[in-house]
Amino acid sequence: xxxxxxxxxxxxxxxxxxxxxxxxxxxxxxxxxxxxxxxxxxxxxxxxxxxxxxxxxxxxxxxxxxxxxxxxxxxxxxxxxxxxxxxxxxxxxxxxxxxxxxxxxxxxxxxxxxxxxxxxxxxxxxxxxxxxxxxxxxxxxxxxxxxxxxxxxxxxxxxxxxxxxx
Numbered sequence: 001x002x003x004x005x006x007x008x009x010x011x012x013x014x015x016x017x018x019x020x021x022x023x024x025x026x027x028x029x030x031x032x033x034x035x036x037x038x039x040x041x042x043x044x045x046x047x048x049x050x051x052x053x054x055x056x057x058x059x060x061x062x063x064x065x066x067x068x069x070x071x072x073x074x075x076x077x078x079x080x081x082x083x084x085x086x087x088x089x090x091x092x093x094x095x096x097x098x099x100x101x102x103x104x105x106x107x108x109x110x111x112x113x114x115x116x117x118x119x120x121x122x123x124x125x126x127x128x129x130x131x132x133x134x135x136x137x138x139x140x141x142x143x144x145x146x147x148x149x150x151x152x153x154x155x156x157x158x159x160x161x162x163x164x165x166x
Contacts, residue, residue, distance in 0.1 A: 004091055050126060089116065 006015045037052045040059060046052035054070065061067040093112055097105030123129040 001087075001091055004095060089113075092116075 002015070002019050006012050009015060009018075033053050037046050037056050040056040041049075041052065046055075049055050054073065057070045057073045060069045062069065089109070089112070093109040094105045096102075096108045096112060100108075102108060123132050
């Protein structure tokens with residue numbers, strides 16, 4: 001994803017700094033959220049919740065005047081999800097157009113949008129989502145983390161040997 005977005009940057013030389021800053025900011029945010037959840041519920045109770053941060057935020061109130069602070073958290077959460085999904089959709093459309101050598105990548109968006117919409121309707125409840133996530137952890141992640149890099153490494157080694165022979 002980052003490699004594809006580098007082509008759209010005004011200063012591609014800053015890609016490394018921007019990427020590291022984004023990872024550091026996300027890591028700091030996760031650390032802060034984890035600390036909040038542990039300070040509110042302790043170390044054992046959050047394991048039983050589906051969204052422990054949301055459960056922790058519902059406890060907060062500002063001077064007994066503003067009691068529904070969770071609305072702001074949900075608003076930020078939804079905006080973040082919308083931005084992330086928009087970015088994924090753009091990368092999928094643009095990447096598909098690049099793979100099939102299409103000049104106008106925006107036309108692939110009209111083809112991919114209904115397909116992605118139908119796929120999004122597949123999990124009907126949280127149990128389906130959790131089993132889908134288990135499938136990703138058990139099957140897809142090992143393929144992406146181990147098999148594809150090893151395959152690319154083998155292809156690269158074969159190419160190097162082929163160029164050395166010729």
